[in-house]
Amino acid sequence: MSTVVAAAVTRPRRLVGQRARVGQGVVGVVLLGALALSLAPGLYMVSLSFMDNPQLFAGRVVPWPPHPENYPRAWVASNIGRLYWNSIYISTVSMVVTVAISALAGYGLGRIRFAGRSLVYGIVLVGLTIPLQIALIPLFINLRTLGLINTPLALIGPYTAFGLAFGTYIMKGFFQGLPRELEEAARLDGAGEFRIFAWVMLPLTRPALATVAIFIFLQNWNEFLFALTFITEGRMRTLPTGIYALLSSEFYGNYPILAASLVLFSVPVLVLYFLFQQQFIEGLTAGAVKQ
Numbered sequence: 698m699s700t701v702v703a704a705a706v707t708r709p710r711r712l713v714g715q716r717a718r719v720g721q722g723v724v725g726v727v728l729l730g731a732l733a734l735s736l737a738p739g740l741y742m743v744s745l746s747f748m749d750n751p752q753l754f755a756g757r758v759v760p761w762p763p764h765p766e767n768y769p770r771a772w773v774a775s776n777i778g779r780l781y782w783n784s785i786y787i788s789t790v791s792m793v794v795t796v797a798i799s800a801l802a803g804y805g806l807g808r809i810r811f812a813g814r815s816l817v818y819g820i821v822l823v824g825l826t827i828p829l830q831i832a833l834i835p836l837f838i839n840l841r842t843l844g845l846i847n848t849p850l851a852l853i854g855p856y857t858a859f860g861l862a863f864g865t866y867i868m869k870g871f872f873q874g875l876p877r878e879l880e881e882a883a884r885l886d887g888a889g890e891f892r893i894f895a896w897v898m899l900p901l902t903r904p905a906l907a908t909v910a911i912f913i914f915l916q917n918w919n920e921f922l923f924a925l926t927f928i929t930e931g932r933m934r935t936l937p938t939g940i941y942a943l944l945s946s947e948f949y950g951n952y953p954i955l956a957a958s959l960v961l962f963s964v965p966v967l968v969l970y971f972l973f974q975q976q977f978i979e980g981l982t983a984g985a986v987k988q
Contacts (some may be wrong), residue, residue, distance in 0.1 A: 739963075746771075746956040753952055764953065771957035779932060780939035785965070787849055787935060788917035791856035795864050795913050796906060802861070803868025804894050808880065818869065824862030829922055832859075837926055851927040852935070856920065860913045871905035872898060907973055915966060936962050 745753065746767055747760040771777065805811075806818050836855055837846075845851045875898060883893045899906075921937040928934055934942065940958045 742956050743960055745953055746960050748953045748956075750951065750953065767953050767957040768961070771954050771961060774954060775939050775943055775958050776931075777936070777939070777958065777961055780934060780936045781965075783849075783933060784918055784935040787852050787856070788914050790849070791853045791860065791917050792910055792914045794853070794857045795860040796910050798857070799861055799864025799868045799909055800899060800902070800906065801894070802865040803870075804872050804898060806865065807869040807872030808875075808898070809890070821862050821865050821869075824859075825866065827859075827862075829859065829920075833922065833926060836923075840927060845927075847928055847930045847933050849933075852917075852920075852923055855923055855927075856913075856917045860916065864909045864913060867905055867909050868902065871902050875901055911969065911973055914969065918966060 741758070744758060744760055747763040747765060748757065749764050749767075752760055802821075806814060806821070832855070840846050840851050840854075845854075879897055879901075880893055883897045888897070919937065920935075921941070924935045924938045925941070928938065931939075931942070940955070940962055943955055943958060
């Protein structure tokens with residue numbers, strides 16, 4: 698009797714185990730397919746950057762023979778060294794300023810009780826909904842009046858302003874989740890508000906700071922509309938507009954050169970992500986699980 702019962706119990710368990718393995722296999726296939734679809738455009742761009750136009754128009758996927766000389770030609774054609782410096786300088790300065798102001802604003806909104814705090818936070822949230830295109834013409838008029846067109850400040854100022862809403866939103870939520878006991882202990886030791894912020898609370902927000910910094914840097918690095926409108930001199934262009942200028946140069950129609958330029962454009966972004974991917978993931982998942 699016990700053998701029959703054991704067999705009856707074992708059979709459903711086997712069925713459940715088989716169904717679980719089949720389900721895991723289906724999920725694995727779907728994930729591999731999604732990964733292939735995600736990587737295919739980037740891999741084709743790299744492959745295209747080693748071709749010449751006859752290979753491209755012949756429909757080849759793998760370049761043979763390869764043409765590595767496309768990269769030095771793209772570097773020289775677009776003056777990409779200068780473009781790199783402009784993009785790194787503008788993106789980094791605006792990112793640092795945005796993170797600093799966002800940390801201060803997030804601490805004030807998340808830890809300090811004052812009249813009108815909800816109203817101020819509501820205005821910050823409204824800032825998340827304002828598209829860049831709405832501010833394009835007013836910003837251009839103001840920057841031209843101030844004489845800032847074709848200067849780094851023409852991009853640093855707007856990039857900082859449009860990044861503050863996102864940065865403050867992230868930092869406020871992170872500061873608000875920190876335990877009050879740390880703040881109270883620091884007050885008992887005689888620490889003032891700024892010292893509590895700088896020496897007690899801010900070091901605990903490194904994942905959030907990394908997340909805001911990476912998001913803001915990538916947003917500034919890839920931004921095209923403001924850079925195209927506010928910067929018209931070739932020596933002041935950033936990478937997106939500099940590569941766009943290749944379309945009107947003698948390399949118009951030379952798609953392998955354009956692909957090589959795009960690969961060079963993407964390298965810093967990939968390096969930044971691989972260097973800080975752990976902090977980036979920690980910042981995204983911080984606060985998702987209550988302790």
